[in-house]
Amino acid sequence: MSEKVKQAMEYCAKYGQEHLIPYMRPCYSEESLKFATQILQHDLRLIRDRYTVLRDQEENLCMPPEIFDLLYADTETKQGLFQSGLSAIKSGKVAAVTMAGGQGTRLGHFGPKGTYELPFDPIQSFFEIQSQSLIELRDQAHMEIPWLIMTSQENYADTKEYFEQKRYFGYGRDKIRFFTQSMIPVVDMDGKILVHHREILLSPNGNGGIFSSLHTSGNLQWLKENQIRHLFICGIDNVLVKMADPLFIGFAIQNQCDIAAKSSLKKGPKEQAGVFCLRNNRIAYLEYTEINERIADATNERGEYLFGDIGIGMYVYHIDLIEQLSECPLPFHEARKCVEYSLPTGETIRPEKPNAIKFETFIFDSFSHARKVSVLRVPRNREFAPVKNMRGDDSPEDAAILYSKRKDPLL
Numbered sequence: 001m002s003e004k005v006k007q008a009m010e011y012c013a014k015y016g017q018e019h020l021i022p023y024m025r026p027c028y029s030e031e032s033l034k035f036a037t038q039i040l041q042h043d044l045r046l047i048r049d050r051y052t053v054l055r056d057q058e059e060n061l062c063m064p065p066e067i068f069d070l071l072y073a074d075t076e077t078k079q080g081l082f083q084s085g086l087s088a089i090k091s092g093k094v095a096a097v098t099m100a101g102g103q104g105t106r107l108g109h110f111g112p113k114g115t116y117e118l119p120f121d122p123i124q125s126f127f128e129i130q131s132q133s134l135i136e137l138r139d140q141a142h143m144e145i146p147w148l149i150m151t152s153q154e155n156y157a158d159t160k161e162y163f164e165q166k167r168y169f170g171y172g173r174d175k176i177r178f179f180t181q182s183m184i185p186v187v188d189m190d191g192k193i194l195v196h197h198r199e200i201l202l203s204p205n206g207n208g209g210i211f212s213s214l215h216t217s218g219n220l221q222w223l224k225e226n227q228i229r230h231l232f233i234c235g236i237d238n239v240l241v242k243m244a245d246p247l248f249i250g251f252a253i254q255n256q257c258d259i260a261a262k263s264s265l266k267k268g269p270k271e272q273a274g275v276f277c278l279r280n281n282r283i284a285y286l287e288y289t290e291i292n293e294r295i296a297d298a299t300n301e302r303g304e305y306l307f308g309d310i311g312i313g314m315y316v317y318h319i320d321l322i323e324q325l326s327e328c329p330l331p332f333h334e335a336r337k338c339v340e341y342s343l344p345t346g347e348t349i350r351p352e353k354p355n356a357i358k359f360e361t362f363i364f365d366s367f368s369h370a371r372k373v374s375v376l377r378v379p380r381n382r383e384f385a386p387v388k389n390m391r392g393d394d395s396p397e398d399a400a401i402l403y404s405k406r407k408d409p410l411l
């Protein structure tokens with residue numbers, strides 16, 4: 001056997017690449033010598049180390065967490081949670097916040113997403129649906145809770161005007177507070193800030209901006225002065241949202257957690273929704289834009305998705321954690337987008353493929369700052385019907401059907 005082939009075989013065995021050894025047989029052939037030369041050119045230790053890091057990330061960081069499934073809870077438990085939440089609401093300790101910084105572009109609507117009117121009977125906007133839910137809560141609790149609405153700087157005026165026009169949907173005008181989130185420059189693929197019409201291009205800093213914006217807008221102070229202890233926080237586009245759901249508030253209180261989050265079971269591996277996981281034995285969250293196929297497809301021995309609990313954009317945060325988070329920057333994620341910009345000559349460039357990076361923070365990155373995060377799994381057909389696309393999955397038509405059945409006792 002040539003010295004080189006022998007050396008290559010030992011090298012493979014040392015760094016866990018034994019499966020390459022048979023390719024060097026018969027060990028005296030020209031091909032084997034060529035193959036051995038190739039192997040010796042690569043740093044197999046580096047490959048092993050890199051792979052170990054990746055494996056560790058997947059195996060140690062991403063186990064599925066323990067989740068309380070409402071479907072299997074008995075009536076007494078559910079009653080207990082509900083009463084505990086309702087009593088906190090009645091004693092004025094709860095407020096709701098809607099993260100409504102998004103635009104309705106994907107739905108072909110040029111305005112704040114919350115003002116998009118859904119083809120329901122009668123037609124209703126997302127904001128109207130949320131106000132109806134708060135009115136139902138008012139009927140149960142015999143009081144109106146404060147409702148804070150986070151907008152982007154771009155859609156602040158339109159959102160306020162819409163509420164004015166709709167006379168606040170019959171909800172207490174003095175209970176509704178609007179505030180804006182911060183903006184951040186958009187850069188090109190080389191990190192250079194883009195300009196349009198001699199203005200720096202800006203985009204909202206993501207829904208993780210909620211904490212610092214509550215603080216800078218003075219709302220955090222206001223909430224504290226008004227003895228609010230629990231903030232129900234939600235997105236705008238789920239038509240089955242239960243605003244400040246007493247049972248959910250009770251779940252957060254009884255678990256003594258500083259964040260409670262609702263989950264539902266995933267429809268399929270390609271669903272555009274993030275999943276709950278465990279990272280270093282703590283509950284964490286992987287956004288759908290950053291999940292690899294292995295995690296998305298993984299199933300257990302019963303064929304169920306291993307990472308099968310998706311986030312449905314509903315949280316309860318304790319005010320003390322909000323205060324802590326208001327001064328604690330969350331990491332930026334990047335979204336690659338097609339963004340129109342102009343050159344110093346004034347010429348407008350309309351790119352056809354992604355040319356720009358928008359930086360965004362995500363609300364669930366705050367999980368790592370919490371003492372305890374608890375997850376409540378709720379039945380999907382009762383609580384999750386998002387409207388994301390004009391047609392196909394998660395369309396307004398799908399949502400209309402689910403919305404019309406939301407109180408169907410047989411569902």
Ligand code: UD1
Nearest residue numbers: 099100101102204205206207235236273274311312362386
């Ligand atoms: C979001 C979640 C995803 C979840 C899915 C469920 C985030 C980052 N992702 O995805 O994990 O499974 O909903 O439907 O939350 N918003 C702002 N300001 C911003 C950006 C967003 O207020 O700068 C608001 C939006 O108006 C919306 C919510 O945050 O109400 C979620 O943002 P969106 O971009 O719609 O996230 P999705 O891709 O739908």
